[in-house]
Amino acid sequence: MKKSSHLYTRLMAAAALGLMPLFASAQGSAPAATGGISELDLMLGFAMFLAGLIFLCTLVLLYAVIVMKKVMLAPQEAAATAAEGVQAAAKLSIWSKLTDAVPVEREAEVMTDHEYDGIRELDNNLPPWWVAMFYATIVFSVVYLAAYHVFGWAPLQDQEYEQEVLAAKLEVEAYLAAKGGALDETNVELLMDETALAEGAAVYNSYCGACHGAELQGGVGPNLADSYWLHGGDIKDVFKVIKVGVPQKGMISWQTQLSPEQIQQVASFIISKEGSNPANAKEPQGEEYKRD
Secondary structure (H helix, E strand, C coil): CHHHHHHHHHHHHHHHHHHHHHHHHHHHCCCCCCCCCCHHHHHHHHHHHHHHHHHHHHHHHHHHHHHHHHHHHHHHHHHHHHHHHHHHHHHHHHHHHHHCCCCHHHHHHHEEEEEECCEEEECCCCCHHHHHHHHHHHHHHHHHHHHHHHCCCCCCHHHHHHHHHHHHHHHHHHHHHHCCCCCCCCCCCCCCCHHHHHHHHHHHHHHCHHHHCCCCCCCCCCCCCCCEECCCCCHHHHHHHHHHCEHHHCECCCCCCCCHHHHHHHHHHHHHCCCCCCCCCCCCCCEECCCC
16 A cells, blocks of 8 residues: 555656646746736636646556556465465475475574684484485495305406407308308308419409519418418418418408409419429428328
């Protein structure tokens, strides 16, 4: 009601200020030459009075509307304020349960006796959420110890690694079995058809001739035209040497540059040249391999 009184006072002041120019204008319109009032002055004064009265009534009506609106909205505002208070109290209650903190007005109850440099501390309880997490970690550690180190319910890291490697190996084997098997040193066979040997000769000239000579007579690498071999003369042995190389002798692995089929072709070409006796052949190295 105090706010309404102030609003009413402001409206009345505005009305008075709005009417003052009207009265001043009415007084100024009277002729100075005569002492009487003309008909025009009376009409003008009446019109101004009527306008002022209308303006004043408008202000009073506006004030009445504002007051009625406040009266009608007062219950709703009170209900909203009460709801906000309930929500705030609920939030405070939940937070208090989580932290178990003592209200400020009761801090004297948990104040410790000792002080340092005039500073005293509160002996609050540990927050319940923190205590719950602490006990949860204890339970987790017991379960983890039992599962991994006591009963072996779950594999350790090295065991898990071995299991994954074994699973990957089985997947590779299944894939190769579905593809009909991959060509390697365990299943390679000697090729003697002219097309395969021609392909092998091309591969040899591109990758092998620099070290073993254009005629397989040997150079930096050993002689490949005789029947002596350092790592075995079977097609599987020759295939494996070309595939994995001989790093200690300076021969690199060719499996990243040549396909298994190309390695098979060049190995077959080399074996086909055995006993060709090229000029300037390097002395035999290794053990003699006798073919069936």
